[in-house]
Each structure stands twice: as structure tokens, then as C-alpha cells.
Amino acid sequence: MKLLMKAPAKINLSLDVLNKRADGYHEVEMVMTTIDLADRIELAALNEDKIKIISHNRFVPDDQRNLAYQAAKLLKERYDVKEGVSISIDKIIPVAAGLAGGSSDAAATLRGLNTLWGLELTVNEMAELGAEIGSDVSFCVHGGTALAQGRGEMITKLPAPPNCWVILAKPSIGVSTADIYKNLDIQSIQHPNTNAMVNALKDQRYDEICRHMGNALEGVTLKLHPEVLHIKEQMERFGADAVMMSGSGPTVYGLVHHESRLQRIYNGLRGFCGQVFAVRMLGDE
Template identity: 60%
Template sequence: MKVYEKAPAKINLMLDVLHKREDGFHEVEMVMTMVDLADRLEMEPLGRDTIIISSQAGYIPLDEKNLAFKAAKLIKERYEVKQGVYIHLDKKIPVAAGLAGGSSDAAAALRGLNRLWKLGIPEEELQRLGAELGSDVPFCVAGGTAIARGRGERLERIANPPQCWVILAKPPINVSTADVYGRLRADKIRKHPSLRQMTEAIASQQFHRICAQLGNVLEDVTLAAYPQVLQLKETMLRLGADGALMSGSGPTVFGLVTKESKVARIYNGLRGFCKEVYAVRMLT
């Protein structure tokens, strides 16, 4: 028996940081949704009690540093599964890109192994397991569109945004999420995006209002350290994107586009700045 799971990338339509918590994490409010750029995981039982991961991508760890490996180890230990698993990871989402690729792989491993081993774990419990692996994993378990609070693990499902094209562009740099949050001064944030206005725009399915409410307080930190990210965002808007924002801690910038006629122009224009450019759809 083989089990297949899709692991879509996420983007942040809104990311706000309220304050730094006593546990060292930051209290956040985010609106996250998924796009149709995805890794794919293939899982099958092994004859011996071990975890083996393979991938066509030569640039990712295939041991305990891999989040899908960590997810498999966690679910095996927590539910005392005495069976091994072979996981093949077809990697499409750029790494260290602000798109939650590793978190989505972990979530897909949790969902897939729950089915493969017939554990019957409810989604809420899978989300709790995911929270032990990373702040974005619970959302990636649930999918769809959601408000995320706390460290990102407290989720409130909301309606999906209206269908549109999403242009993703990652410059040839890697950004550490921990480093960006470490540089952030939550008490010095100049302008906070409005969660209420963003959720109202989504609820009313007003695309241009959603574009107007895009906001990410981490942009100030990442753009100051990596001017090429700002250049990418400005280029995307100049080429005709209806709205553009850095996703997560970066460095990937996404642009929202309703008219298909604009997609090729923006895509081709961005390819002059970076090789990793994707034109995908919102997952609604």
C-alpha cells in the first residue's frame, strides 16, 4: 500500500506582530492561505522499523533535520508504531523562502502516516502534534484559509479569498526566520496591518480591497537587510500586479493578479531578476 499527500505552499496575506512573549516567541496575528505550488510525498511501509527519506532535490537534508522525518518520528513515538516507513519527497517549493515548504511537508507526513498506519487521529490532534514541530505546521495540516494567532498555532478558519493568479518570485538568497524575528523590535513597528479590514475584504470577496489591505510587519526588517527583495516587490507592482507583498519572513515576494493577460508579462519580467519564478493559482 502506498499513500500520497500533496504539500502546498502558503502565503501570508497579512502578518502582524503584537509583542514579544515571555517565552521568547512573538505574539502574531496572520491571515494565511494556500497556493497551487506544492511538494508531493509518497509513503509506503518498510519491512524494518526505521524511517528512510529520499528526494530528487540534492539541497535538502534527508535525516533528522528534515521536518517530514521529524513528523514521522514524532507520530511513531507518540502512538508506539513499530513499523518503518519509506518517504519519497518530490520537492518543488523553494527552501528558506517564507512559503512554509518544510512545514507543509511535515503536515503532509502527519496526514499521510495517519492514513498509512490507520491510526484514526482527529485533525485537531494532528494540529497539536504539528505545533510541536513548528509554528506553521498546524495551519498546513488544516489547509484552506485561516486567521492564525499565538505563535501561529491557534487557528480560526475563514472563507477563501476569490480565485486569482499568484506570481511567486524568490531571489537567490536564503533568509533565516529566527534572524528576522531576532532583529524585529515589536515596540517600534510603525504601522500595523488591520486584521479586521482584511477579513472583511475576504468575506465580501472584494479582490482589490484585499490587495489594498496586504501587509507584513516583517518587511521592514528583511527589506532593510536585503534591498533586492524591495526591488523585486517594486518591479512586480510596476509590471502590473494588483497587489504585492513579501510572504512570511521572506525573501519570496508574491503578486496577486486577476487578469490572465498580465501573467506572462509579469512572469517574464521577473525572470530577468531571479530564476525562481512561479505562476500559480490560489487554492480555493
């Protein structure tokens, strides 16, 4: 039996870091939404009791470092599953990009194996398992648009943003989230207004969503990687309605309401940036 799953990327509309917790993690408040840029995951039952990762992307590990592998292993151990699975990952989302590609692969694996292995877990149960794998996995299990709190595992669903275009540009570097947090000075953070972003989504105010976009990690990444700042400045110059880095970076995205402006921004970015995407919001999927 085979199962095909879609693993969409996310962007942060807002990302705030409140403090460092006793367990070493940071307390965060993030408003996230899914976009129509997705990896494709194929799950196939194996006759032998093993987990096999197949990927043709050299940046995707095919062992226990892979979050999809960890998701399958967690389910096998927690629910005493004796069946094996082959997990094929068609990687479309850039790696180490601040778009939760690995987390989304893990979430898709949890959802798919829940069906394949007949575990009958609820979405909340899968999200709790996801929190054991990584901070963004719980959100990716739920998908759509949500406020994520705690270290990312406390999920409150929100209305989808008004439909618009999202342009993403990733420079040819990867960014380690751990490194960014290590260089973060909690005392000097510029905190975004999370409540204002939540209200803007509830009121379906595109202008207010653009106005209240903010990322507490952006200053650290821009300082360490000037090429990210260059992309942000160019995207603003080309006419995006609002521009921000997603997650710990290095991907920068811009929101564009009018399609007439889209091609100009896309072409301008392609002139100096290798990975550029123009996609729609998914929002409520």
C-alpha cells in the first residue's frame, strides 16, 4: 500500500521571543500560516520491519537525523508497530531556510502513517507527538493559520489571511536556528505586537497584517548574514507591500496584493537570487 502526502511550507507573519526557559528552550509567540510551496511525501509499506528514507537531494539526510525518520520511529516505538515503511521525500521547499520544510515532512509522515498503520490518533494527539520531534512540528500537523506559544507546541487556530501572493527569496546559504538563538540578546529584542497581528487576521485587514509583521530573530540573522538584508531591501524597493524574514532565516518573503506588481518583483529578484518562488497562501488547509 502507498500513500501520497503534501507537506506545505510555513511563513511566520509574526515571531516573538519572550524569554529563555529553564529547560533551555525559548518561550515564543508565533503567528504562522501555510503557503502553497510543498514537499511531496510518498509512504510505502515494507515487508521488513525497518524505516527507509529515499531522497535525491544531497542536503536531506537519509538516517535518524531526518525528522520524517524520527516521526516514523516515534510512532513505531510508542504504539509497538512491527511494520516497516519506505519514506520518499520529493524536496521542493529549500533546506535550512526558515520555512519548516523538515518539520512539515515529519508532520506529513505522522498524518500518513496514522492512516497507513490504522492508529486512529486525533490531530491533537499527533501534534503532541510532533512536539517531541521539533518545535514547528505541532503547527505543521494542524496546518492552516495559528498562534503557536510555549516553545511552539501550544496551538490556537486562527482565520486564514486574506488571499494574496507570497514571494520568497532564499540566498545560497543555510542558517542554523541554534546559532541564531545563541546570538540573541533577549534584552535588546524589538518585540512585534502579536495581539495586533491576531486581531488583524480576525478582522481580515490586509493592511493591518502588513503593518504588524515582525520577527524578533531578524536583527540577529541580518547582522550575521548581510546578503539577507540585501534581499530584504531589494524586495522592498521592487514594491512588495510588506517584507520580512521567515523563522530564523535566511528566506525573506514579501506579500503582494496586486498581481500586476508580482512579475516585476519576481524578475527583479531572479536577477541576483537563485531560489525565488511566487506562491499563494493556503491559510486554512
